[in-house]
Amino acid sequence: MNFKSKVVVITGAASGIGKEIAIKFAKLSANLSLLDIDLENLKSVAEECRNLSESKVFPLVADLGKSDNVKTVVDLIKQEFGKIDVLVNSAGIARIGDIKCDDLLKDVDNVLNINLISGITLTHYAAEALIESKGCIINIASIMAAKAGIGSLAYNVSKAAVLQFTKCVALELADSGVRVNCISPGSVKTNVLNNVLPPSEDFNKFWDDLIEDHPMRQLTTTEDIAHMAVFLATDKAKSITGCNYIVDSGKTLIKFASH
Numbered sequence: 001m002n003f004k005s006k007v008v009v010i011t012g013a014a015s016g017i018g019k020e021i022a023i024k025f026a027k028l029s030a031n032l033s034l035l036d037i038d039l040e041n042l043k044s045v046a047e048e049c050r051n052l053s054e055s056k057v058f059p060l061v062a063d064l065g066k067s068d069n070v071k072t073v074v075d076l077i078k079q080e081f082g083k084i085d086v087l088v089n090s091a092g093i094a095r096i097g098d099i100k101c102d103d104l105l106k107d108v109d110n111v112l113n114i115n116l117i118s119g120i121t122l123t124h125y126a127a128e129a130l131i132e133s134k135g136c137i138i139n140i141a142s143i144m145a146a147k148a149g150i151g152s153l154a155y156n157v158s159k160a161a162v163l164q165f166t167k168c169v170a171l172e173l174a175d176s177g178v179r180v181n182c183i184s185p186g187s188v189k190t191n192v193l194n195n196v197l198p199p200s201e202d203f204n205k206f207w208d209d210l211i212e213d214h215p216m217r218q219l220t221t222t223e224d225i226a227h228m229a230v231f232l233a234t235d236k237a238k239s240i241t242g243c244n245y246i247v248d249s250g251k252t253l254i255k256f257a258s259h
């Protein structure tokens, strides 16, 4: 498997799943454009990727929740590489708050903006380049897309919409040869969940307890998700579009709480 002449754009690349996907593609010699709002961590991931490959690594710091930034970023990537082969929309945030929560409306706005609208906006501006390269798009949704959850309305709604966004764009771009799929991870030990744990929560205990919710008695790792992303970007997946791949160590096979 080799992505030597390919250009892979990854959002949320400074941390967690996006970072792991970047590392995986770097090992496969892809040229990378890494996007994130977090300057410090993005710099260090870009450095790590450069050490793994001779290919170009082009990090861009941007708040992808702002559509003007997204347009600028896509223009810069096109100037740098002249094309886009793979777009991975991984940037995401979570907020916790029930329907009466004071911050609910603000949170819904922010979460939808980053988890959903940023991916749609990027796809909009990158569509021409992706059509030209007969490329592919991989969206990171969540198993929460198909579940109810107390206090996680904003997040669950955003991820359910990512599934529908994936299907609609897959249909629209099918005859252009662009494939659009999505991955729904289960519980993966990254900052997105850590950031919503109450400060009193024992962090390690929380994750240890969570293993009990998994029939396979293991948490899903960032690597598991990255392997699936790479597979979806290869020709081996050439007949796969509009699909959602659940990677969750069996968590959705059983009844589980909202975390």
Ligand code: NAD
Residues within 6 Å of the ligand: 011, 012, 013, 014, 015, 016, 017, 018, 035, 036, 037, 038, 062, 063, 064, 065, 089, 090, 091, 092, 093, 114, 115, 140, 141, 142, 143, 184, 185, 186, 187, 188, 189, 190, 191, 192, 193
């Ligand atoms: P993470 O917090 O480690 O990574 C998210 C990245 O998105 C961070 O680097 C963050 O800086 C970036 N980001 C946030 N807001 C941004 C903005 N406005 N502009 C640009 N970048 C921004 O978490 P993660 O687990 O790697 O999350 C990646 C994706 O996976 C998210 O969409 C998340 O919802 C999804 N997911 C995670 C889990 C899990 O258990 N970790 C489960 C299901 C789905």
